[in-house]
Amino acid sequence: MAITLSHSTKSIKGTIDLTASKSVSNRVLIIKALCADDFKIENLASAKDTVTLNNLLFNNEEQFFDVGHAGTVMRFLTAYLALKKGEFIITGSERMQQRPIKVLVDALRDLGAKISYLKNEGYPPLKITGGFITGNEIEIDGGVSSQYISALMLIAPKIKDGLKIQFKNELISKPYINMTLEIMKDFGVDISWEEESIEIKEGEYRAKDFVVEADWSSASYWYGIAALANEAEVNLYGLSKNSLQGDAVAQDIYEKFGVETSFVENGIRLSKSLCHPIASSFDFDFENCPDIAQTVAVTCAALNLEAKFRGLKTLRIKETDRIFALQQELTKLGYNLDVDGDDLIINRYSEKTKNLNKWSNVSVDTYDDHRMAMAFAPLALLAPITINDENVVVKSYPDFWKDLEKVSFSN
Numbered sequence: 001m002a003i004t005l006s007h008s009t010k011s012i013k014g015t016i017d018l019t020a021s022k023s024v025s026n027r028v029l030i031i032k033a034l035c036a037d038d039f040k041i042e043n044l045a046s047a048k049d050t051v052t053l054n055n056l057l058f059n060n061e062e063q064f065f066d067v068g069h070a071g072t073v074m075r076f077l078t079a080y081l082a083l084k085k086g087e088f089i090i091t092g093s094e095r096m097q098q099r100p101i102k103v104l105v106d107a108l109r110d111l112g113a114k115i116s117y118l119k120n121e122g123y124p125p126l127k128i129t130g131g132f133i134t135g136n137e138i139e140i141d142g143g144v145s146s147q148y149i150s151a152l153m154l155i156a157p158k159i160k161d162g163l164k165i166q167f168k169n170e171l172i173s174k175p176y177i178n179m180t181l182e183i184m185k186d187f188g189v190d191i192s193w194e195e196e197s198i199e200i201k202e203g204e205y206r207a208k209d210f211v212v213e214a215d216w217s218s219a220s221y222w223y224g225i226a227a228l229a230n231e232a233e234v235n236l237y238g239l240s241k242n243s244l245q246g247d248a249v250a251q252d253i254y255e256k257f258g259v260e261t262s263f264v265e266n267g268i269r270l271s272k273s274l275c276h277p278i279a280s281s282f283d284f285d286f287e288n289c290p291d292i293a294q295t296v297a298v299t300c301a302a303l304n305l306e307a308k309f310r311g312l313k314t315l316r317i318k319e320t321d322r323i324f325a326l327q328q329e330l331t332k333l334g335y336n337l338d339v340d341g342d343d344l345i346i347n348r349y350s351e352k353t354k355n356l357n358k359w360s361n362v363s364v365d366t367y368d369d370h371r372m373a374m375a376f377a378p379l380a381l382l383a384p385i386t387i388n389d390e391n392v393v394v395k396s397y398p399d400f401w402k403d404l405e406k407v408s409f410s411n
């Protein structure tokens with residue numbers, strides 16, 4: 001179903017209990033499944049991807065695993081099942097069957113795992129005969145998805161004599177690898193990261209209750225809203241200064257667009273007023289924070305900034321080809337973009353093209369991608385906008401539309 005959003009005052013004031021991080025949640029769930037003793041996870045994400053992983057790990061009597069659209073679940077479970085004795089089939093949505101997994105499968109095979117492709121070489125679905133991992137050292141391409149590396153790290157303490165992961169080339173999405181490392185350390189694992197390798201000692205995960213922090217990727221939509229509002233004061237509860245999430249860089253990015261962040265007792269406060277100055281151009285490499293690129297692209301277009309987005313290579317293999325989707329939808333709204341390889345350039349509109357930006361009754365396609373829906377929603381502060389397929393947000397932020405109502409968006 002489509003949702004048409006509008007906002008009458010352009011003034012945003014409110015307090016939001018921000019949704020929990022699915023990335024943190026999914027790591028802790030795998031650890032829980034590998035840990036000999038039970039522990040409590042507080043504030044586990046309500047994201048569909050996390051609910052799916054929880055069910056597959058703890059409520060699935062079958063040997064068949066369907067992860068739907070959830071990339072981390074596909075990758076983390078593939079490694080997990082390769083470790084576990086038994087014969088399993090793992091698959092996902094049509095899109096998941098187009099998202100590559102060869103780098104991870106090759107690495108697991110190098111360690112002795114028995115995995116075969118059931119449809120297309122290099123892509124899910126997979127048949128996994130688990131329980132054959134014996135190797136202790138692998139070399140892996142770090143430039144496709146960090147999820148492969150996190151998946152290997154998470155199972156590593158359970159491999160006899162541990163694991164050394166050697167990187168063949170530049171790592172992308174590094175903060176996600178660091179998040180995995182820090183969470184594993186928190187659960188008592190002996191792990192170290194030198195420049196080009198990560199070494200994990202064999203050992204047990206030590207049970208301890210864990211509180212999941214709120215999600216900085218989800219916070220980015222609130223930054224997008226604040227940037228386009230005439231004035232804003234929004235409290236986002238559940239976020240902390242010492243976050244494990246690379247997307248916390250949204251604080252620094254949005255300072256350039258006039259949004260100030262302050263840390264308050266239970267989270268952060270975003271403030272924006274028309275007297276906050278904003279930059280006239282923007283140039284940023286999103287290699288370490290790919291999930292907020294769409295949010296920032298929509299903000300830059302709406303603020304009419306000359307902008308260059310670099311480091312977007314991985315966006316092509318996510319829920320959709322996000323570079324293509326952004327270009328299509330922003331062009332539809334009258335903005336002027338170029339794609340140069342994996343870079344996206346947003347051009348400032350001229351006097352001649354300016355009125356193109358006064359769109360009306362435009363509907364934005366989501367390409368089955370939660371981040372398309374949420375990244376474009378702040379545009380409702382400029383003019384009513386229809387987002388086709390409101391339901392996609394369930395993947396990471398099921399209460400997104402309800403939370404928007406709390407600050408007077410109407411639909």
Ligand SMILES: O=C(O)C1=C[C@@H](OP(=O)(O)O)[C@@H](O)[C@H](O)C1
Nearest residue numbers: 023072145146147173176290314
């Ligand atoms: O490990 C994780 O939780 C994630 C890693 C990133 O993927 P890539 O490493 O494929 O960029 C990110 O885009 C994804 O949303 C979540």
Ligand SMILES: C=C(OP(=O)(O)O)C(=O)O
Nearest residue numbers: 069070071072291318319
């Ligand atoms: C890319 C994402 O998730 P995943 O790869 O886990 O499907 C995302 O949430 O933006």
